[in-house]
Amino acid sequence: MTNAIEVRGLTKRYGATQAVAGLDLEIEQGEVFAILGPNGAGKSTTVEILEGYRSRDSGEVSVLGVDPARPTRQWRSRVGIVLQTANDAAELSVRETVRHFAGYYPNPHDPDEVIAKVGLTENAGKRVRQLSGGQRRRVDVALGIIGSPELLFLDEPTTGFDPEARRQFWELIEGLAHDGTTIVLTTHYLDEAEALADRVAVIARGRIVAEGTPATLGGRHTAKAQVTWADGSVETDTPTKTVLELSRRFDGEIPGLTVIRPTLEDIYLRLIEPSA
């Protein structure tokens, strides 16, 4: 497996602020990779450098084998970008917009197929201005994937979605990943990262502070479980044993029993603590 993205020693400074402070990253081809981190941690700066939008101060960066500081049209045609905020193309219809963008690429998908894929077939004739926030986001995704990209950047794609729309969106992303598209996702929703990502990295203070699968990030798989019942609570490495003992003590049903492993959110919050 070759890497879609390779970053070594990346730095970027804005005035007195060191936004990115020596960041290393490797993302494999075909992987869904989530980048998590609080606002101002250097997440957006890093992604924008990878997208070819922003220059860097130092470090080596390779995206699909090309330095994104010198983006060529050929390279741009292999990369899809779904930006965080966009309110453009409001007076065009969904179909007009997607068809027009298809024209930029040497080998685009069929516009109507893409519109169907993002679930906008019934709204294809509507002006973008008339769409709801969630539908508009789907147009953004359609424009991101119309050129059949090998690599897709999704910047906080489901912000402002209702729960149902988020689930549908996740299915869409899973479908793209299944087709072999490498996906780099930034998000504030940890359940989203857990549902979609093969691997997760947490950025804090301009560096990667942890990296791994959602299940093992930050030692999550080896962390103690918390067993709680009606009149007690204990942290343990062997929750099954504890539950069996309790069951014996209560002679059957344990009143108010819960067994909790640390959630991705618990791990994440611990990782981004300023003192950590």
Place this chain on the structure above:
Amino acid sequence: MTETATSATARKASAARPLPSTLRLGLARGAIENKTFFREKDAVIFTFSFPIILLVLFGSIFSGDMEGTGITVSQLYTAGLIGAGVMGAGFQNLGIGIAGDRDDGTLKRLAGTPMPRTAYFIGKVINVLVIASLETVILLAIGVYMYDLELPSAVSSWVTFSWVFLLGVSGAALLGVAASSLPRSAKSASAVISMPFVVLQFISGVFIPFTQLPTWLIDISSIFPLKWMCQGFRSVFLGDAGAALELTKSYELDRVALVLAAWLIGGLVLCLTTFRWKGRRDG
């Protein structure tokens, strides 16, 4: 799965298939720009119908002759407002439009696609040419049918018209592109761009004849292209009799060409050195 197979072959093909040409994408951008412009009712009224409304209004209010030349005031306004219309289509429309594109994410999104950046500007130029031509035709039609404007029959007049129009429209468009970087946001754009444009129209002889303006104002307006564009259009539509109304008793076509060409080059330099693909908030 079949889908995986198709996308794999598709990728192989994409390596071989050439990127679409800049010219083709420029024309496609032009079509999109025109569609968008004419669907935005506010923009159409603002840049497009403003000179038309003013011509009908002024033509109805001032209906006299200019001191013994046989030229009516409304004819004078027709020539002046064609100049203002061309300038509006280029300077005002692009200045506000591109500031909007920068603010709403259009520019950033386009910069992330393989669209060549030149195609965006070709699209804008096509948009400006369409608006300016349509506007000129409508203003001329109003002039001819309502205010007895006589269209020149000499080929040389139309040659003059063509170069004044083309130099004027391109210079105004480039200035609009450059000015689009001044407003901080799309909201402030129409104020930042329109205010100087309105002032310029008043001091460039569009609404008020030069004979009634103080010298220092004429000196200021002589720096800018609008005065010279209007002068060029007057030479076409008012003919030799109208030259007597000019300050120097001549249309000074050589100077018109010189100043408009200088603005074309200056505008191009400004565009190349100041154009931003990102909004201020994007850093």
